[in-house]
Amino acid sequence: MIVGIDLGTTHSLISVWQENQAVLIPNALGEVLTPSAVGIGEEGHVLVGRAAHDYWLTRPESCATIFKRHMGSDRQYRLGQRSFRPEELSALVLKSLKADAEHYLHESVSEAIITVPAYFSNVQRTATRQAGELAGLTVKRLINEPTAAALSYGLQEAPNESTFMVVDLGGGTFDVAILERFDDLMEVRASTGDNFLGGEDFVDIILDMVRRQWPNLPYDGSSTLQGRLWREAERVKRVLGSGEDAEFALEWETASYRHTIHAAAFEKACEPLLQRIRRPIERALRDAKLDASTIGEVVLAGGATRMPMVRRLVAKMFGRIPAMHLNPDEVIARGAAVMAGLAARDQVLREIVMVDVCPYSLGTSITRQCNGVRQHGCFDPIIERNTPVPVSRESQYQTGHDYQQAVAIDVYQGEARLVKDNILLGTLEIPIPPRAAGEITMTVRFTYDVSGILECEVTIPSTGVVERLVLQGNAHSLTPSQVAARLQELATLKIHPRNQQANITTLARADRLHEELTGSDRRTLADQILAMEAALESQETESIDQARKMLEACMNRLERNYLY
Template sequence: MIVGIDLGTTNSLVAVWRDGAPQLVANALGSFLTPSVVGLDDDGQVLVGQVARERLQTHPQLTTALFKRYMGSAHEVRLGKRSFRPEELSALVLKSLKADVERAFGEPVSEAVISVPAYFSDAQRKATRVAGELAGLKVDKLINEPTAAALAYGVHQKEQTTFLVFDLGGGTFDVSILERFDGVMEVRASSGDNFLGGEDLDDALVKSFVERQAGNLPDASQPLLRQRLRREAQRVRHALGQQDSATFSLRDNGREWCEAYTQEQLRQILEPLLERLRGPIERALRDARIRVADLDEILLVGGTTRMPLVRKLVAGLFGRFPSMHLNPDEVIAQGAAIQAALKARDAALEEVVLTDVCPYSMGIETTQQHGEHFEGGRYLPIIERNCVVPVSRVEQVQTLHDNQREVLLKIFQGESRLVKDNIFLGELSVPVPPRKAGEVVLDVRFTYDNNGLLEADVKIPMTGESHRLVIENNPGVLSREEVAAKLKALEGLKVHPREQQVNTVLLARLDRLYQECLGEMREYVDRLAGEFQRVLEGQDERQIREHRSAVIQRLDELERGF
């Protein structure tokens, strides 16, 4: 049996395809929602779901949640005498869902389609596959959450439509633009924030409550008290979705602290977080080259979209009411079950071809020469974000020095123009014939497939030799030695004109625009940033001031044209 699973930050669900429709499977408590919480009891036995969630307040040292946020990293959580990686904790949740299905239908579950946020990196996707394998599941297919939601909404049954999926869950925010035509569902663009969700809204409310009490509370950093505060914040946030006011109440050792909140006060507290939703939406629209008026439908997904504040924001952004006729908590699991049925070629389903995009740009480190000056650490994107996969792209580079005998190709993932701000994926050493600088040309081809594998193929036309590297490791994990080295490097920094706030703000703006733009516009921003950094190196205050004004004027013109 193949099942569809929504492995969520806050809650997880499982569904199967039965009698021509997706069917959610209840857990042992009769609920479709299984909290993504894992703990140990006093005897060291594993607890998963609601029972573990209840013990978050009473046994915080033996219970953990929100581990999905650390997927693809080396982060470990200690429960009692044992340490767990995020993949292991997720595997325990998956194993519990698998047991629920086997109990309900009396047959073994061997395979699963698991949903992931569209903005998950390669490392996070690989970690999700590993979690499935640890749970005893074959995971040939991951499906992006917005794509799963589109399948569940029935958009796949329409002839032709363009729609946006707004997916705000407990821990992540995704926005995807999809187009359906001729039996194909194509993802045009995806964007998001892997650290923005309902849990962050609760944290903001907790912070407000603690600040209002102005030191009257016991130490709020204590794990036990922290969990109680977060749970009360969630209750208050949900209550304010139904009524005009609610009281935040904390009891401890016979004492009680209370604060009343109105819907307007909640809006003010959450406004900075809600404003962060705009950026990914605007980026996805730009990358897809689609105007808001061209969208046929806006789909809401994720439990946090139940909040009136969020729905009001979405309606204001798009000038229309979004579709919300399906349960936002359940829609992703239903879509994953539909994808499982498509994979099993169920006769009741019309075949739909799903295309996807790579959520991040991938490229190499280069050094550029400007007169007598060399500027290293520059990022050359080869596959840019939101290219439809599978995709293959090639770029040419050349040797930098006379009689150079080797080119070390360092591969990165990300959107920043300097490689130090991107994620290192791997490296490939390529021997080259010794010639004058620039005479030896290398064709660097990147090929990226639906399984998240990146193949780097380097060919030297002069000799006909080829060198190949397949990136399969989990990137982005710093060792303790690397962390210590970075801290030591920071201590050695001296004040330089480029550290002045007026210059750092402009550099940050250049980096932001570089990440938001593509193609020729991205190259233009890159040139402006490179020129400004070279002026900073000269440390001539008058020249820096004049050049800064010119760059700001050009960026203002560029942004007005968006």
């Protein structure tokens, strides 16, 4: 069974192609959206999803969120007694989704199509594959999120020679892709984006506005306050997203804080973010050598595209209303299910060939000379960004110093003029005969495939020496032996069984709410929590279910009366 997974920054979803349609699989709470959050509880158990997210609101030091932004880096998250890499945290989310799918499908799940931002580098794509491996999944293919959105909208069935753009603004990443359809071929013409732009940045704008309004609150001294501020900011963002003014309400210690945030003021504060959305759209059009009038349809994906200011921006740029009739939170996961059906060769789906592009330029470091001035460390692209893959390109270079005995070919990824501002992927050193500068010529060939694997081949014609370097990651990527070791470590973690997730999540929410309430409301909730814990001690399923429902009803009432 092949499943489709939208491994998101703030939420993740799992789907399957079943009975001629894309089906979203619910988690243990009956929800299709699983927060991309991982925490370690007081007893050392791993919390994933909604439970971890509620736990994060009161104990952020014991939880991790938004780790997708750091995939492929050496960043470490300290939770409990050990540290986790972003790949490991993502693997725990994937394992939870895998368990949900196996429960729903009543069969083992071992293969997956996983979506990634179009602007993910080959390092980040390698890290995503490793996360799948750590979760016990064989990643059949990584598919770009805008491409998945196009499949979800059925654009693979669009008329021949149609061109469309996908604008994907999720919780933490932003992607733009221009795709073209020819018969049974769907080709990406251009892809760009921003891996550090999403809905979370709009929440930060609201928090900045609040901090300026109430400068004396202990923003750095209380994790409970931080969680409460974030939760209220997220609620206010959704109200402002409808175009209405919103009141930011906070009860802290003995004081009550109220501040009205006007929709117009919020949009003005968000102008720098809107400009960051505009620039990749314009860049994609330039790279594809198209103008807005030639785009047949504009499709929106990602929950943050619900905001009217984002939709107005896109509509103004293209002179028409973008397509948004599908749930933007679900559109990528549904497209992943379509891709899973194509990978399984479902006869109902018309076979279509997907042609993607290399999202970044790949090149090496050279010395340039102009009017007698030499500048070292200049970037020379060998494969330009948005070149269709698979692709193989070569360039020729000469030695720059007399009597060199070796030459180092540095492989870089990026768009900056100087290599110091790009990403070093690896280095290939080759011995050469000592000759005068310029006498030794070398041919450097880069080959990049659909899996994001780059091969660098250097040939010295005068000696016949050929050296190769295969790059699947960088210095921060896990080696095969490290993956095996991490697999063993993850297997030792204590993870609550799936059938306990509803109880764990309810108690995590209750603990968070208990810290927010005061007086008789707090005592009422404490009694209900005690009743829930007593029911759990009894191990009687009927009593546990009844106690959980009573606790949830109590929390719903208190939140309505107290928080809003």
